[in-house]
Amino acid sequence: MSRMKFYCDDYRCIDCNGCVVACKEAHEIPVGVNRRRVITINEGIEGKQKSLSVACMHCSDAPCQKVCPTDCFYIRTDGIVLHDKDKCIGCGYCLYACPFGAPQFGHEGIFGVKGVMDKCTFCAGGPDETLSENEFEHYGQNRIAEGKIPMCASMCSTKALIAGDASEVDKIYEYRTAKRGDNTSLKPYGWEAYNNGK
């Protein structure tokens, strides 16, 4: 079974913020809500500066879904984690549970307190009628339904950000690391490496 995944190649990411703006402009997201963001560490330190674009990782066992009191999350068969804004009460538990800081809250409720949650949809819209106006308003474009890849990855200036079926993403990753020949494929990028403390 295919699962949709993002992968950001830190060897290619140049912190141009293209993905961030592509996402915001495509889905007309209000200022202050960043479904995707770019993180740079060690800025200016020789040989150590690295940038990475992060958003919802569309976990196989999404903790946001586990923690949501109103059960507004659902996972599609292709692994995309989506949520129902009509159900969301904006409590923010998903943000605490998310390892990646994906859920975002704009100021839209009464007296400007935080409104309902917004997060990366892998450009797959939401539970509203596919490609309807309602869907666009709530979740932005549904590019998956149109047979297109998410905006951020397709507009990535250096093709650092890759999105698509996990096995395809894996192939690209393998190809690139093999070409670079620096054994990066032996250094897995992810929580497992992190947990091993290496």
Place this chain on the structure above:
Amino acid sequence: MSPRNSTELLNSKMGRRSFLKMGALTSVGAVAVCSASEPIVKATPQQLKEAYPGSKKVKTICTHCSVGCGIIAEVKDGVWVRQEVAQEHPVSLGGHCCKGADLIDKVRSTNRLRYPTVKKDGVWERIGWDEALDSVSAQIQALQKKYGPDSIMMLGSAKVSNEQSYYIRKFAAFMGTNNIDHQARI
């Protein structure tokens, strides 16, 4: 989607306890156990559909830097509705930096200059095109007469098309001056 699936999750001790013990997203094995009881909602039947039926895809070029990235603009009824990805452009291959990704803002922007404006006695005033053009032309002519054509400085732009550039240079020549320059100088 099934509405009560989280209740089912809560009630299925096995799934929940194993989740609690493993903490979070660490063990792949546990994930497999977990996902057995996980609610999976089938995607609605998706077929390739157009988000903007009947829209026209206009190919154009990004207006920011000199790389010349391709842009595909989806235009419906004279309105630029969406910026599409020019995946097949031979230089950019669909890529954009944040400025290029934001190109559609040129037509969405709310703080564009909308009409000819003149500063008069310290305040901005809206005027008509004809009035503005007449007034500027008359003043240019007066200055040319009084001080000669070289009293006018023109600055062209690296942002306009070649055709317009060519005509800006030609305009300066017809104005009788070489006082014309643009951003190549910086």
Place this chain on the structure above:
Amino acid sequence: MANTLGYGGMTNHLGDMQNSKVILIMGANPAVNHPVGMQHILKGKENGAKIISIDPRYTKTSAHADLFARIRTGTDIAFLYGMIRYIVKNNLHDKQYLDERVFDWESIVVEAEQYTPDVVANVCGCTAEKFLEVVKLFAENSPGCLIWNQGWTQHTIGTSNTRLGPIMQMFLGNIGKVGGGCNILRGHDNVQGASDMANLSDILPGYYPINEGSWKYYSGQWQVDYEWLKGRFKTKDMMEKKGFALSTWPWGVIDDENAENNAGTPLKALICIGNGISTITMTHKTKEALDKLDLVVFIDPYVNDAAVITDRTDNMFLLPAASQVESSGSVAATNRSYQWRSQVVKPLYEAKEDHDILFEFAKRLGFYEEFTRSLKNGKPSYEWPEDATREFNRAVKTIGLQGVTPERMKRQQENWALFDPLTLRGSGVVEGEYYGLPWPCWSDKHPGTPIMYRTDVSVMEGGMGFRAGWTDKGPDGKPVVVAEKNGQTLLAVNEPIGSRFKGGHLEITADNIESFGITLTAEEKEKVKGKNWKNDNTYILVNKALEAGLCPYGNGKARARAWDWADQLPKHREPLHSFRQDLVAKYPTFEDKKDHYRTNIRYASEQNKQNWVADFPINVVTGRIVEHMGTGTETRASKYLAELSGEMYAHIHPTLAKKYGVDNGDMIWVHGTGEGKIKVKAVYSYSVAETDIFMPQNFSGLWSGKSLVDKYPKGTAPYALGENSNQVTSYGYDIVTACPETKCTLVRIEKA
């Protein structure tokens, strides 16, 4: 660069960088300024290229480089000479290439002799080991590609930088090679095109010099009488005299002494079409000039920030121009590719397209009929922009725009998927063409030239030697025919393959064409009588030359020595406001130059005025940030970009900050060597050297701590405002092009 190789354009293209084995990026930051270009560089890296970044700052590009060397701003020449010296000493230079294609390269070797690694280390402020590491890596991998940008041009010695860069590349035989080349990355989207179309005060479209011959040629092209055109100017001398430059015009307003350079009048009016004039140095002088002018007209889609900087209260017009997406036409990318930009939507609001505004002005100024005569070209009406494209197709022969027709550009746009990103070569309906028909594209059969100066392909596939069109007079003072120096010919020794004439040759003229083994019929001879390839409207000379496999502009040698310039050989000269006062005596700047773009420019007198570094001990580097473009007039008006980068800042090294007691996030006052001062937020960063601060150049809207937001017409203020860094940049202009010195600026700071 044009004076060295023949043309000033980027020699290769971005996709070609994937073929390089080593990429030297000096005075450029493509990761920020050309992020999509960086894609190709990074792919090149994956293909095994080593990337070297030389910069005063550890930039986002440096973060992806294999090797980074930090040098002091404005010392690139010393570095390059050091490289050449090492290359020659270790016999790494391509001697055959140099002998065949480069004129007087030996004097460069002599000049380079003094730049030993220790001298380089002393001047540039990097260690000799680092320098040797760089030069070894670059010289020992081939092909090597050199990239530069405004980090090289915005110096008093900018032109020397851009001459020595190609010369260094030629020592390695890297020019005219796949994966090699000198790649100057342009700034704005159509800088290349606007330069080709000569929005410049010293040339006419196609780099025709402003002499009588060119004016006559252009009167012909514009279908107006030369005498009439001459009558538009004050005198014939003024017609053939370089005008004010973008960087120097404020002095034409403020300083009355410049009036004598400008036909006895100071500047009285400014018509600014889409130009962010606060990106030139010394904005406070620009403000002074704007305040003093009689008439100011800004033609922009957004409110030009200069309109709020000035304090003038009257006679300032803002005319709404259509944005680029509301207009169509061709644009030239950095690699000389002409791409067709289609109109996406009709102009919004009351905006008008720029050419329409000009036509309206022409009507009112009484030359509309003459202005559009060549546009109609005999037809009753014209079709914009295609007829204008055809007009410059006809007119601009020097850089070979004959083949860049609107039809071909549109077909390419339609089929851009059919081009190979690596070579830009098309297939299918665009078989054989290169994407964007990079000039020179000699005829409508020519595919364009993605990589210039290649001799391993035929002329009809984009091959060519260097241009045999150096200047009017050779080094011996005689007109260039076959000039010689020490028995060395100025003509190349080799030729592009497929050339029927062996060896170098001069540019094609009606007189010499038959000496290259080309025969013309009597009728053809009559038609081209007295013409040369640059002004032959029948194209017979060009087409015949192409048939014979000859490049119309000849086949000469690149000039390592520009005998008609102030510095015949590029020389390191300390900036006017040098951080190393002790080196000023050894590497002094030029003598003051009178009437430089109609302005009297101070060089030596400014440098020697005082010991600048004693009072202004901090070096400033300015540059762009990825979220904003130019002054940011457009980008700061975008809410998303303003959100990402909404505040002006100064990157300061923590060690330097400590000295001034500045904490991260504190506000500091930055005082320039002029009178300007700005109040900015200090942000700790290790990317700058301990002696430097970095400031983005893209902000405007605050003025010495005061907000100008109220001065915008209602509802037009951008979202992000910030201090304009050019208020503190120093005086100084390039000796040839008058490019402002933005990169070597001294300031002093104090905690606000």
Place this chain on the structure above:
Amino acid sequence: MESKTFWECNKAYILTALGLGVVGFVFVGFLMIMDWGYLIQYTMHALIGDTSGVLTAPASELEQMVNAAFGPAYNSVAPEIIRASNERQEYIWYVFFAEIMIFVFLYIKNGRVTPTITRPNDTVQVLTSFQRAVIWLNIGMISILVLTGFNITWGLRSEGGDIPRILREFHELTGLAWIGVWLVFTVIAAKDMKGWRKNSTFRHFLPGSFKPSKRVIWFFYAAMGAALCFSGAMIITLHPSSLTHADVIQFRRVLLYLHFGASVLIMFFILDFVYASAVSVKGYLKGLWSGNYPREYLEQVAPDVLEDLKKAGRA
């Protein structure tokens, strides 16, 4: 007072602390998956101003990136949040069961005191309008907070939607408003404390003097309120932002956990308040509303209050 032993003096405090200790031990030892070592260290770091949660310098670039992008040490606190928010849905019933048991126990032990009132018209004003306003505001706000809080906890039952969302927003706003009421209650809790002030400075807030068993309830009410106010307000103020996310997320997680814990514990003391005001003494509730109590009521149930009022010349 002098004759009382330490035990007699502080029995109520000790018993309450013990009771909470047992409950806490059971929770911490058997039910929680929080990394307590981390939490304690974290608290110490937070006290000196470092709330980022990065306790040890990152050992690898990867860890550094994780810290910068996602926030540090996900596995120490977040799983507990996930567990807690799930268990609250299920186990909070048991907490209520325990609380009701205490309620019943108190009733059985103390029963309901019924003062004999013969002169219903001879009343004394005990509570001023300000005092009553505070009390009733507290009652109202706490009711709203409890209800809207349960609305979040039991979102699954309501299945979300606009009304629960507005209720949730109301929870935040009411919580902020309650801070004022809580401040008054804090003052009341500290009233007449030994070593506080010689003479009762805060007498006018509430007449009478506290018995230890009474005071401990006030104390814990104020303390739990403090935890709730602080965590709630901080959670609202440190609004989620992608730019500061990594710096504050761990702090927010800890705060949310504090909020969870305090909200469960404060329920005990709220229920005691319900018992005390509605059940323990007949006529007490009525007086809360009107502010006046019959003199006989005071003589029989709260002579200390009457004494105070007499001193103040109000009775």
